[in-house]
Amino acid sequence: MTRKTVRIAMNGVTGRMGYRQHLVRSILSLREQGGLDLGDGTVLWPEPVLVGRREHALRAIAEQHGLEHWSTDLDAVLADPSIEIYFDSQVTSAREEAVKQAIAAGKHIYCEKPTSTSVAGAVELARLATEAGVKHGVVQDKLFLPGLQKLRRLVEGGFFGQILSVRGEFGYWVFEGDWQSAQRPSWNYRAEDGGGIVADMFPHWDYVLHELFGRVRSVQALTATHIPQRWDEQGKPYDATADDAAYGIFELEGGAVAQINSSWAVRVNRDELVEFQVDGTHGSAVAGLRKCRVQHRSATLKPVWNPDLPATETFRDQWQEVPDNADFDNGFKAQWELFLRHVVLDEPWQWDLLAGARGVQLAELGLKSSAEGRRFDVPELSL
Numbered sequence: 311m312t313r314k315t316v317r318i319a320m321n322g323v324t325g326r327m328g329y330r331q332h333l334v335r336s337i338l339s340l341r342e343q344g345g346l347d348l349g350d351g352t353v354l355w356p357e358p359v360l361v362g363r364r365e366h367a368l369r370a371i372a373e374q375h376g377l378e379h380w381s382t383d384l385d386a387v388l389a390d391p392s393i394e395i396y397f398d399s400q401v402t403s404a405r406e407e408a409v410k411q412a413i414a415a416g417k418h419i420y421c422e423k424p425t426s427t428s429v430a431g432a433v434e435l436a437r438l439a440t441e442a443g444v445k446h447g448v449v450q451d452k453l454f455l456p457g458l459q460k461l462r463r464l465v466e467g468g469f470f471g472q473i474l475s476v477r478g479e480f481g482y483w484v485f486e487g488d489w490q491s492a493q494r495p496s497w498n499y500r501a502e503d504g505g506g507i508v509a510d511m512f513p514h515w516d517y518v519l520h521e522l523f524g525r526v527r528s529v530q531a532l533t534a535t536h537i538p539q540r541w542d543e544q545g546k547p548y549d550a551t552a553d554d555a556a557y558g559i560f561e562l563e564g565g566a567v568a569q570i571n572s573s574w575a576v577r578v579n580r581d582e583l584v585e586f587q588v589d590g591t592h593g594s595a596v597a598g599l600r601k602c603r604v605q606h607r608s609a610t611l612k613p614v615w616n617p618d619l620p621a622t623e624t625f626r627d628q629w630q631e632v633p634d635n636a637d638f639d640n641g642f643k644a645q646w647e648l649f650l651r652h653v654v655l656d657e658p659w660q661w662d663l664l665a666g667a668r669g670v671q672l673a674e675l676g677l678k679s680s681a682e683g684r685r686f687d688v689p690e691l692s693l
């Protein structure tokens with residue numbers, strides 16, 4: 311085996327997503343398994359160069375994981391011709407500027423969603439990257455979750471017949487930060503810092519719906535800021551200016567209707583933090599992060615509405631578990647592997663910055679829908 315090194319500037323690795331999912335669970339995990347086997351006698355060895363604003367935090371991560379390269383000087387890192395890929399998981403509001411800089415430096419781009427705080431900015435990034443001839447991608451990790459992979463298998467196997475509706479329930483209680491610390495960063499709750507559950511989650515719902523069921527044709531949403539005051543990382547109270555819940559209805563190409571609730575102000579009475587129920591003429595499924603259960607029409611009970619009697623059936627027991635039938639790796643790592651193969655082997659890749667811009671567009675139209683009390687068509691984006 312020959313080893314080929316690919317150097318990746320990773321900006322935002324001191325953050326939650328950058329550190330845990332992208333550095334530790336993806337890039338370092340690839341190194342632990344000996345690199346990425348390209349199947350042609352070559353192993354690809356990812357070499358991260360940690361980039362950020364806080365020297366001590368970067369040095370601590372580098373030391374903890376035995377990494378040699380880190381820098382607080384993004385310009386210098388981008389000027390280094392040995393670095394081929396720029397990865398960005400900074401706060402959303404810092405992304406567009408840094409990605410533009412990396413495109414201008416000729417780096418391939420991989421980044422977290424949302425790719426920008428505006429659809430105009432997101433499309434501009436896609437256009438610039440395409441014109442520069444660099445490879446580009448956006449994280450769409452939910453597609454690689456075991457539960458959604460099983461759901462995709464059901465769709466592709468024709469299990470549902472005609473798909474009628476999709477109902478998604480996402481959310482959990484995010485502590486306010488006073489008597490128990492909040493488990494998400496405070497910028498998520500400030501609109502002026504790029505926060506809000508619509509900006510955070512609608513990009514996910516866009517690609518999940520698009521890839522599994524059909525392009526989103528229209529959106530109607532009602533947002534709320536249920537918890538108006540929160541406490542930040544320093545224990546200081548602040549006004550929550552961003553939406554912390556969104557109730558959305560999406561019309562899909564092909565005729566199905568999707569309805570997804572997203573909330574950081576609900577308590578979980580589900581099996582998983584996100585669940586999608588899909589109902590079709592021939593069968594239904596409920597998929598979460600890992601599990602997926604189905605009920606075929608041949609096994610569908612005939613319930614009769616009678617509130618005078620207690621329920622005689624335990625409805626949830628009548629569903630059947632879909633087997634794994636595969637080994638599912640971490641979803642972020644699985645997508646990283648495909649992106650690296652796209653960069654070095656030119657293998658097909660569909661999750662590019664234009665796909666990222668579609669997610670930003672859905673978020674922007676969702677917010678506009680809520681503000682104006684109207685339903686909006688979602689036009690197809692192009693460069």
Ligand SMILES: NC(=O)c1ccc[n+]([C@@H]2O[C@H](COP(=O)([O-])OP(=O)(O)OC[C@H]3O[C@@H](n4cnc5c(N)ncnc54)[C@H](O)[C@@H]3O)[C@@H](O)[C@H]2O)c1
Pocket residue numbers: 321322323324325326327328362363399400401402404422423424449451495510
């Ligand atoms: N794919 C997913 O499921 C998923 C989940 C959560 C967050 N995200 C996205 O990942 C990105 C990072 O989110 P996170 O939860 O890791 O956030 P975080 O606050 O934990 O991390 C933010 C990172 O950006 C850096 N940063 C750069 N400029 C900054 C500034 N001006 N202010 C504050 N921090 C700054 C921080 O140092 C840190 O490394 C966001 O764009 C978010 O939308 C994606």
